[in-house]
Amino acid sequence: MRTHHKSTVLAAAAIAALSLGLTACGGDTDTGAKDAGSASSAPSAAGSADKGTGADAGTADQTAAKSGSGSAGGSTTTGGTTTSGGSGTKGTTAGSSTGGKTSAKAPACAYGDIKVTAAKADEVPTEHIVLTATNTSGSACTLLQYPLLAFGPIQTAKDVPAVAKSKPGAPVVLEPGAPAYANVRVALGGTHENTEVVNSFNVNLFATDGPAEGSIVVKAPAGGLAVDGAVAKTGYWTEQLRNGADEF
Numbered sequence: 001m002r003t004h005h006k007s008t009v010l011a012a013a014a015i016a017a018l019s020l021g022l023t024a025c026g027g028d029t030d031t032g033a034k035d036a037g038s039a040s041s042a043p044s045a046a047g048s049a050d051k052g053t054g055a056d057a058g059t060a061d062q063t064a065a066k067s068g069s070g071s072a073g074g075s076t077t078t079g080g081t082t083t084s085g086g087s088g089t090k091g092t093t094a095g096s097s098t099g100g101k102t103s104a105k106a107p108a109c110a111y112g113d114i115k116v117t118a119a120k121a122d123e124v125p126t127e128h129i130v131l132t133a134t135n136t137s138g139s140a141c142t143l144l145q146y147p148l149l150a151f152g153p154i155q156t157a158k159d160v161p162a163v164a165k166s167k168p169g170a171p172v173v174l175e176p177g178a179p180a181y182a183n184v185r186v187a188l189g190g191t192h193e194n195t196e197v198v199n200s201f202n203v204n205l206f207a208t209d210g211p212a213e214g215s216i217v218v219k220a221p222a223g224g225l226a227v228d229g230a231v232a233k234t235g236y237w238t239e240q241l242r243n244g245a246d247e248f
Contacts, residue, residue, distance in 0.1 A: 116218050130241065133237060181240060196226070
């Protein structure tokens with residue numbers, strides 16, 4: 001009986017020990033699963049955090065880009081021209097502009113810079129001619145005052161007075177190849193005038209301090225000109241002949 005009781009006690013102790021072992025193993029398994037779950041969820045959380053940060057950064061970048069492009073004070077470029085603040089400024093030349101030409105100081109036109117031609121006005125008999133002065137030099141020059149005319153020998157020719165009302169507001173600045181004009185009365189058209197036929201005549205220019213050196217010989221229109229020196233008058237050089245101012 002004692003032996004049987006002892007065996008029973010040992011068996012009960014073994015069963016109890018086995019139960020404790022199983023309980024301990026079960027606890028480790030649960031803990032491991034939980035730890036593993038926590039470990040696996042950590043990267044996901046980190047990934048979510050990274051995505052959130054990236055999204056925020058992307059949003060910030062887009063906001064910055066929109067802010068830059070939509071700024072009223074920003075600069076935009078269209079067709080190679082840059083404008084700021086939504087307004088543009090056209091490019092300009094140095095100095096002010098007169099009649100479409102630059103008024104930056106140009107030297108006085110001199111003998112050799114200018115070619116002068118003459119044409120009869122569209123009238124019968126001929127009372128006027130139009131002088132055309134063309135800049136044949138390679139740079140701009142200022143055509144001062146009016147043509148100094150001599151219809152006879154230059155040493156003895158009577159000075160031809162200028163008509164004050166034809167004087168322009170500013171001297172004509174001639175760019176290379178550009179023309180200027182002067183209207184000239186040569187006669188009154190009367191049959192009993194004291195006229196003299198000339199086939200050529202002389203034109204002098206003005207310098208800044210008075211008449212310039214050198215005379216330009218101008219060929220008269222076909223058939224010559226019947227000139228009455230007593231009534232001859234000249235207009236000032238101008239960019240174009242004007243109604244009223246150049247009628248005399």
